[in-house]
Amino acid sequence: MNIYGKYYNAMTRVMNSLVQNIEENSRKHEAKTGEKLFEHLRYRIKDENSMLEKLERNGLGQTTHNALRSITDSIGLRIVCLFIDDVYENIALIKSIPGCTVIKEKDYIQNAKPNGYRSYHMILDMLADEPDPDGNTPGHFFVEVQLRTIAMDTWAALEHELKYKRDIKNQELIVSELHRCANELASCDVSMQTLRRIIRG
Amino acid sequence: MKVLFAEDENDLREVIKKYLEFQGYYVDAVANGSQAVDKLSKDAYDVIIMDIMMPVMDGVTAMKKIREAGNTIPAIFLTAKSEVSDRIEGLDAGADDYLTKPFAMQELSARLRALYRRKRDYKTRTFTFGNLELDTESSELRAHNTIALSQKEVRLLCCLLLNSDKNMTADELLLDVWSGEDTSPDIVWMYISFLNDKLKSVKANSQINAYDSNSYRITEVRDV
Numbered sequence: 001m002n003i004y005g006k007y008y009n010a011m012t013r014v015m016n017s018l019v020q021n022i023e024e025n026s027r028k029h030e031a032k033t034g035e036k037l038f039e040h041l042r043y044r045i046k047d048e049n050s051m052l053e054k055l056e057r058n059g060l061g062q063t064t065h066n067a068l069r070s071i072t073d074s075i076g077l078r079i080v081c082l083f084i085d086d087v088y089e090n091i092a093l094i095k096s097i098p099g100c101t102v103i104k105e106k107d108y109i110q111n112a113k114p115n116g117y118r119s120y121h122m123i124l125d126m127l128a129d130e131p132d133p134d135g136n137t138p139g140h141f142f143v144e145v146q147l148r149t150i151a152m153d154t155w156a157a158l159e160h161e162l163k164y165k166r167d168i169k170n171q172e173l174i175v176s177e178l179h180r181c182a183n184e185l186a187s188c189d190v191s192m193q194t195l196r197r198i199i200r201g
Numbered sequence: 202m203k204v205l206f207a208e209d210e211n212d213l214r215e216v217i218k219k220y221l222e223f224q225g226y227y228v229d230a231v232a233n234g235s236q237a238v239d240k241l242s243k244d245a246y247d248v249i250i251m252d253i254m255m256p257v258m259d260g261v262t263a264m265k266k267i268r269e270a271g272n273t274i275p276a277i278f279l280t281a282k283s284e285v286s287d288r289i290e291g292l293d294a295g296a297d298d299y300l301t302k303p304f305a306m307q308e309l310s311a312r313l314r315a316l317y318r319r320k321r322d323y324k325t326r327t328f329t330f331g332n333l334e335l336d337t338e339s340s341e342l343r344a345h346n347t348i349a350l351s352q353k354e355v356r357l358l359c360c361l362l363l364n365s366d367k368n369m370t371a372d373e374l375l376l377d378v379w380s381g382e383d384t385s386p387d388i389v390w391m392y393i394s395f396l397n398d399k400l401k402s403v404k405a406n407s408q409i410n411a412y413d414s415n416s417y418r419i420t421e422v423r424d425v
Contacts, residue, residue: 112347183348187351190399194398
């Protein structure tokens with residue numbers, strides 16, 4: 001049996017509805033300004049094996065209730081933007097989506113992690129016309145949204161690769177150079193933002 | 202510290218070399234300007250001491266060649282002549298200091314220390330202002346976060362930090378950072394904009410403000 005049990009289809013509908021809302025916001029923005037609000041929007045329901053592994057790693061029983069309540073990223077969205085300002089514009093629009101409540105947010109763009117990681121993380125509580133594991137209808141479903149620029153996305157991809165590779169030669173050197181790259185990419189992101197503002201006058 | 206020493210008089214060359222080695226310097230001694238240029242193209246030195254009057258290639262010509270090659274090594278001239286024009290020519294060719302023969306060995310040694318100190322301090326200097334830290338060696342701007350700066354941004358910010366007690370005109374900044382470059386004066390406010398957004402992105406509690414639309418100054422701000 002799937003770890004998400006009978007809620008899997010409801011989760012899919014919650015995810016698709018949120019994606020549609022975000023895409024609709026972007027379309028409206030594009031019609032008004034001629035520019036896209038984001039470059040990529042990726043989404044997924046956490047793979048069963050990853051969820052089972054995560055529950056175990058956190059010392060939680062492998063139950064549907066834990067997967068949907070103790071873990072908050074069973075539904076995940078990643079929005080990749082061209083400019084830093086676009087990240088914040090997307091955040092504001094997501095917050096205005098009906099039935100969406102932000103229960104946790106971390107701005108790693110303004111507060112970069114020590115290794116140089118930058119992104120904006122939000123945990124949303126989506127209210128949907130579906131029963132949830134606590135027996136409520138309409139029910140509550142958690143969604144994790146990560147927003148970042150293309151440069152931050154590139155960096156995170158490489159850092160992810162490093163994290164899951166074992167016995168790398170020059171590990172320490174690579175980590176420190178990766179940190180330097182994060183600072184240079186951030187510098188470029190900010191300069192591009194400044195130039196865009198100057199161009200727009 | 203590694204010293205390159207160019208002097209054509211054999212006795213004097215040996216005496217000064219011995220003295221400097223006794224002081225703990227590593228010294229390579231050559232007999233004319235041409236050999237000095239040649240040595241510098243192959244090896245790295247911390248300071249060069251050079252006589253002005255030498256056969257084959259004199260010190261001023263050698264100095265010009267060294268600077269044309271982009272080498273910024275601190276240089277001291279030794280000159281037998283005490284004419285003002287001679288010293289001016291030497292300094293204009295790129296020397297940092299000079300000594301008129303005869304001189305006291307201790308003075309040569311003290312001037313070497315001064316030059317080396319200046320070079321090292323300038324290179325590794327870290328500026329602080331409010332909660333910000335500018336590391337000129339790694340070109341990093343740090344406060345709550347860290348961000349990299351371009352070479353021009355580092356120089357511009359250094360200039361503003363060194364003059365935080367006064368307003369700097371765009372012309373002064375242009376002269377300091379873009380000296381000798383064919384560029385529009387608008388580059389100054391554009392780079393001020395870059396720096397201001399980067400100060401904000403690391404949450405520095407300072408901003409560069411414009412005064413009279415044409416002069417700038419970095420000041421601390423209370424609310425970030």
